[in-house]
Amino acid sequence: MSFLNTRALANVVKVLACVVGAVFSLAATQAQATDKNSAAATCSVTIQADDAYHFIPNHVDVPQACQDFTVTLKHTGHLPKAAMGHNWVLTTKADAPRVAKDGLIAGLDNQFIAPGDKRVIAATPVIGSNETSQVTFSVSELKPNETYAFQCTFGGHSALMQGSLRLE
Numbered sequence: 001m002s003f004l005n006t007r008a009l010a011n012v013v014k015v016l017a018c019v020v021g022a023v024f025s026l027a028a029t030q031a032q033a034t035d036k037n038s039a040a041a042t043c044s045v046t047i048q049a050d051d052a053y054h055f056i057p058n059h060v061d062v063p064q065a066c067q068d069f070t071v072t073l074k075h076t077g078h079l080p081k082a083a084m085g086h087n088w089v090l091t092t093k094a095d096a097p098r099v100a101k102d103g104l105i106a107g108l109d110n111q112f113i114a115p116g117d118k119r120v121i122a123a124t125p126v127i128g129s130n131e132t133s134q135v136t137f138s139v140s141e142l143k144p145n146e147t148y149a150f151q152c153t154f155g156g157h158s159a160l161m162q163g164s165l166r167l168e
């Protein structure tokens with residue numbers, strides 16, 4: 001009886017060791033894949049916007065080594081521009097609330113940005129379901145110790161659709 005129990009225990013230990021080994025090698029493979037992705041996409045990022053007011057990711061690090069940085073906004077939702085339009089507007093964190101307020105007044109005809117708003121560092125046009133838009137800005141416009149924010153200024157979305165951006 002005790003012999004059987006020992007053998008059964010040994011088998012459990014073997015199976016566990018196998019599972020642990022598999023998890024570790026999977027984790028290593030994923031870490032490698034992540035490294036490759038970030039190396040290839042150093043000076044650009046794709047941000048998804050959906051029907052539930054999410055920006056994915058909602059934080060972006062801009063490497064100081066980049067001359068230009070490109071943001072591609074991809075609308076992954078199903079709703080059209082008029083109902084669930086999204087844009088991506090970069091300002092300092094301090095300027096963000098007023099830029100959103102003025103953008104709301106400017107409306108869709110102005111891409112929800114007040115005409116000539118100098119507080120806007122970069123902005124994409126408003127897009128709807130399955131559309132993408134892009135903006136490239138000079139990294140020299142960013143200061144190392146400033147806190148930047150991005151938001152969607154489309155009709156009232158800024159309360160939920162916010163993210164942060166940092167020069168690293």
Ligand SMILES: [Cu+2]
Nearest residue numbers: 085086152157
């Ligand atoms: Cu939006």
